[in-house]
Amino acid sequence: MMNTIELKKLFKEHFGYDEGARIFFAPGRVNLIGEHTDYNGGYVFPAALTFGTWAAAAPRKDGTYRLASANFPVTASLTTAEEITFRKEDDWANYPKGVLNELLLLADEKEIYTGADILFYGNIPNGAGLSSSASIELVTGLALSRLTGQDIEMLELVKLGQRAENRFVGVNCGIMDQFAVGMGKEGHAMMLKCDTLDFEYVPVKIDGYKLVITNTNKRRGLADSKYNERRSECEEGLSILQQKLPQAVNLGDVSLEQWEQVKDSIENDVIRRRVEHVITEDDRVLSATKSLQENDLEEFGRKMKQSHESLRDLYEVTGFELDTLFEEASKVEGCIGTRMTGAGFGGCNVSLVKDEAIEAFKEQVAKNYTEKTNLVPDFYVCEIGDGAKEII
Numbered sequence: 001m002m003n004t005i006e007l008k009k010l011f012k013e014h015f016g017y018d019e020g021a022r023i024f025f026a027p028g029r030v031n032l033i034g035e036h037t038d039y040n041g042g043y044v045f046p047a048a049l050t051f052g053t054w055a056a057a058a059p060r061k062d063g064t065y066r067l068a069s070a071n072f073p074v075t076a077s078l079t080t081a082e083e084i085t086f087r088k089e090d091d092w093a094n095y096p097k098g099v100l101n102e103l104l105l106l107a108d109e110k111e112i113y114t115g116a117d118i119l120f121y122g123n124i125p126n127g128a129g130l131s132s133s134a135s136i137e138l139v140t141g142l143a144l145s146r147l148t149g150q151d152i153e154m155l156e157l158v159k160l161g162q163r164a165e166n167r168f169v170g171v172n173c174g175i176m177d178q179f180a181v182g183m184g185k186e187g188h189a190m191m192l193k194c195d196t197l198d199f200e201y202v203p204v205k206i207d208g209y210k211l212v213i214t215n216t217n218k219r220r221g222l223a224d225s226k227y228n229e230r231r232s233e234c235e236e237g238l239s240i241l242q243q244k245l246p247q248a249v250n251l252g253d254v255s256l257e258q259w260e261q262v263k264d265s266i267e268n269d270v271i272r273r274r275v276e277h278v279i280t281e282d283d284r285v286l287s288a289t290k291s292l293q294e295n296d297l298e299e300f301g302r303k304m305k306q307s308h309e310s311l312r313d314l315y316e317v318t319g320f321e322l323d324t325l326f327e328e329a330s331k332v333e334g335c336i337g338t339r340m341t342g343a344g345f346g347g348c349n350v351s352l353v354k355d356e357a358i359e360a361f362k363e364q365v366a367k368n369y370t371e372k373t374n375l376v377p378d379f380y381v382c383e384i385g386d387g388a389k390e391i392i
């Protein structure tokens with residue numbers, strides 16, 4: 001956790017002053033169920049974490065933006081007068097640059113963007129699938145819009161963050177991460193329909209249990225290209241189904257009953273399995289949310305496990321490390337639900353564990369996982385926090 005005094009101190013170390021600096025925060029997220037459904041117009045059920053990215057930001061008058069990080073050595077400096085482009089060597093700074101670029105595209109009067117100094121600090125494990133990039137995007141969007149005196153709505157900043165990721169960074173993600181990071185609420189998960197963006201806050205009341213995130217600590221090589229491959233497999237499946245179900249705009253529009261009737265029209269086994277995952281996962285989000293609302297945690301946990309099995313067997317995005325965590329977590333008494341979270345191919349698992357079993361869970365899972373993978377996992381007992389906000 002970082003407090004405002006420490007952040008202002010870091011800001012001063014980098015920029016030599018701290019007058020006028022304001023502090024903004026955007027969390028990471030964990031998805032409880034509903035994976036690879038967002039870009040299919042389906043349901044997801046994520047929550048914001050209390051880890052995140054802080055930005056200390058002060059306005060400038062000369063049109064220059066200076067970006068620095070307390071985590072990484074790379075800094076960037078750019079001006080509104082020049083073309084803002086993606087540069088590999090700018091590394092993490094491409095995210096805030098992408099957001100600034102989108103803000104400028106949106107603005108009627110670009111002159112309000114007169115420059116800023118921003119110091120970022122984050123404590124989300126990088127590349128772990130807990131949305132560190134969406135967190136940087138949202139904290140930048142919030143800081144820059146507020147420094148210029150604009151009150152751009154959070155939902156607009158959410159969409160803008162996704163556009164920055166899609167068009168500037170070049171990752172073809174859905175809306176879930178930016179939405180969860182922007183719109184999160186302490187103690188609640190969000191049951192979101194990703195095509196209409198209709199959503200509901202659902203209290204995560206799990207008395208006697210905790211959500212424990214376990215990081216595989218596996219490098220996620222090739223994840224982006226595999227992700228895009230899955231997206232196009234879904235598109236292919238959709239176009240076949242549309243011959244029978246012309247009213248379906250997304251796979252998220254196809255009910256389980258309809259699927260049972262039309263699934264044989266997809267001859268390619270791989271495509272059929274991908275689509276089957278999406279349609280059954282969508283249904284699981286609805287029933288799991290209902291179980292949570294009815295306080296039936298055992299059933300919620302079973303749905304988490306079914307979600308993992310579907311991502312493993314049908315969607316094939318888990319891999320040895322995530323599957324090992326799933327198996328080892330499932331063996332621990334008092335762990336009633338467990339699954340991979342995020343895009344997959346490494347990253348994190350999330351488990352629902354009885355309070356008194358948490359220590360044994362960490363010990364047993366760590367020991368057996370390391371034996372099998374030679375990797376040392378990290379554990380975080382998850383607290384559900386608020387979405388992006390200014391810290392006053």
Ligand code: GLA
Nearest residue numbers: 035036173174175176342343
């Ligand atoms: C990544 C993407 C999200 C979503 C998940 C899978 O986190 O950024 O949009 O597609 O993978 O559910």
